Amino acid sequence: MTTWLDEAAREGLDALGSRAAEAEIVALGVSCRSARELSTMADEMLRYLVEHHGFRALALEGDDVAGALLDAHVRTGEGDPRQILAESRPFLRTEEVLDAVRWVRSFNERHPGDPVRVVHPARPPELPGDRAGIERMLADGISRWHEENPAKIVYWGGIAHTAPDDIPTLGKLLRERYAYLSVGLTFHHGEPSAWMPAPPPDFLEATLDTAALDTFLLDLRDAPAAWAHAPARTRLVGPAYDPAEDGHHLDGTPAGWFDLVRHTRRVTPGEFFRLSCRSAPVPSVGRMTEGVTMTEFEVRAQDGRLHFTRHYPHEVARVWRALTDNAELSAWTPWRMRVDTVPGGALSVAFGRGKASKGEVVAVEPGRRVVWRCYGELLDWSLAEHDGGCLLSLDTTMADPGHVTHSAAGFHISLDNLALVLDGQPVVKATSPPKEPRFPELVRHYATTLR
Template sequence: MTDHSSPLDHPAPLDHPAPLDHPAPLDHPAPLDRAAVARWVGERAHPISTGTSDVDPLSDLEPLRGIVGDAQVVGIGEATRFAHELFAVKFRLLRFLVERMGFRALVIEEDWTKAQQFDHHIRTGEGDVRALLDDAWGVWRTEEFVSALAWLRAYNRDHPGDPVRLVGIDYARVRADAYDAVLVHVRRHSPDSAEAERHYAELRPNGAVADHVEWVRSHHDRAGLLARARRVHQIVSALPAHEGQAEAEWNARIVAGFFAYHAGEHDSTLMADGIIRWHEVTGARIVYWGGTGHSAVHRPQGATRTAVTDGTYLGDHFGAEYVSVALTFDHGSLLWEVVPASPVLAESVFAEIDQDAFVLDLRGPVPSEVRRWRDLPTRTRVIGPRYDAAADADHSLSGCAFGTWFDAVVHIREVTAVRFIEEPARAAQRVSGGVRGRPRPGDRGRRS
């Protein structure tokens, strides 16, 4: 796992590549009839708005109802986290799924303990949003996310008996709250509480979480720290069933996952298990905002090793009740100028569609040429914290088929940059210079 992080910034995963051992061929065996594919897309695509108002009509999103159906989890994977229009669309999708289809949880790729602070705010109104964002991952420190939190707070104020919850599934910067919750439970129920207290006394952050991350990452015995964290998880897991047992086990696993992550090990199912756990505990239908390389269902062909994503685990667990939606775009001005999608990218064919934004269901019977485009291994764009226009095609997820990764796609022709809370140059430095990348399967992009 390549490390590019600064201790001052959030080291959460942000789309770094990890090629398969033997990736499937990336190119079609014969030239694709792009015009035939474009005609099919043009006939089936439904135009949508990219409006940003939280009161704009949602009727243009009605095709989403048929796409989602009875799904319990909808994964919305964006090609980049830095596009205003992609955020606007995923926010409108969230509103539609909450207001019209009864979804009651939003899962984001933010630390479990930080997201608990966001969740407390949208349920109670307590706390200042901008202050809460001070130590959040850089991609959330935007005016767009501030507006989304404001809408969630307003919705919950108007629906106090049926709120939308906000859940974090990341574990790169675990705050003291998780340790404390474990210790409270262990003190009540475990004869081994002294051992757990001894381990956590060594492990628990006592100041700013960024300082704690720096301490862990520079520690001479990270394996030893991990062993302590795992031992506490074992102690908690061995306890008989008591009220709060499942929550304590989860907090202990999050803590152990944090130390594993910074010791160079990766609990590959932890984020997906966070979504599965929330569904099992609450029964809520879930909207998952993720990066494309995390939410896509990745089932590579011709690989000696099956590299999987969170979306793959969710697909295995929920079956057809997990729906994967891609947010793609053609070109625009982000932290850098992004050129029109390279012809080797599956979504490049959308440039031939005379619509600025549309939603397309990828499932069902299709003509043979469309089947080649949809069902053969290809690439799709994924842009992380760095970008090289001369190598646009390299910023991509690969080794699988477009129609395997996604059930549907929302495409935006042109995008602009998100509105960072802080000065753009500083925001770019915090994001691009302060990221630790979690491996993304099948990605042949450039390492940032």
């Protein structure tokens, strides 16, 4: 297999050109949207397909509102692309995506009679409640655009959607409708957010890493059938990732997922837009935040870090118990928790009835401070006597710096729930923060105030 890989692996994009010549849609499916190298490879392939093979539409998966605004920008120059992306989904808020958008605009300025468009629906559809419905919504959106704008499309999204699967995914649905080319962008190891070690040997990436080249393009048409059609796994890396589990992956076969693979050995973090250091006044959303003042609850963000300060009218010892007792932690945090609060102690967190992810207790100052590591992030909790009660501070690093506003909303809800626990009141929480009724409004609030 290694011999074939070394013979078939190519540094250039000629193999993409030969396959894309007859394609109506080329899907660039990345295994991790926060990895710099995967984004720059996708950008390079987009430019190649536009300049050399007549592709005239870009579908940026994940934000229909941003898509409409970006389409206006690349056609007319209207609007600030950085600002549009800064208010979009977290994984689009990177310099790498911005570079791609700016290049499309410059191409259109050079070719005013033959522009590249950004795909978007006439109006954003309602999000279905199930995975199959979401996949069909994505595919139908592309089909409607293609019917009205019959241009060849580059679809830039995640492997979970672009790789044909039995669900059926967007990739499977589009393959049934069009000449569809699936390109997987993969990596072996690195630190796009949390550190991700070498994958287990049954993963596609483990085999690709045996090639001599660090970065290459591979056409799977001529791959040995015993490998191309053999059961395997490939990574799917989202905002929360537990490297000890490698729990996010796709099962299938290499040839079933991809027509071509562009692989790189090691990845690094994408360059997310920097958040200025700014305090966010707390909105009145739900009964717990009503009337809260800045001195009682303050949130600051800078460069992918969050700092919360909140005052509780309770003794420090009482708040410490809520930070270390498993039953109370499971009541006010979004997780089902088990933690051994000693240095190096085990930590386990799970959403609802989901599979537990493992972490650890990094540091402890009994009664005053505890630091957890979980989901690739550090959560540093500290307590101090203040104004007859307890001042709680939380400093946390973001595994995905583009996810700051969503994390701020989630922690906001948890700190409200902590107040209920301390007051001896019942807590009714959803299975995950995004399902909390207050979550969407809090996300909008922090997206505005934490810029």
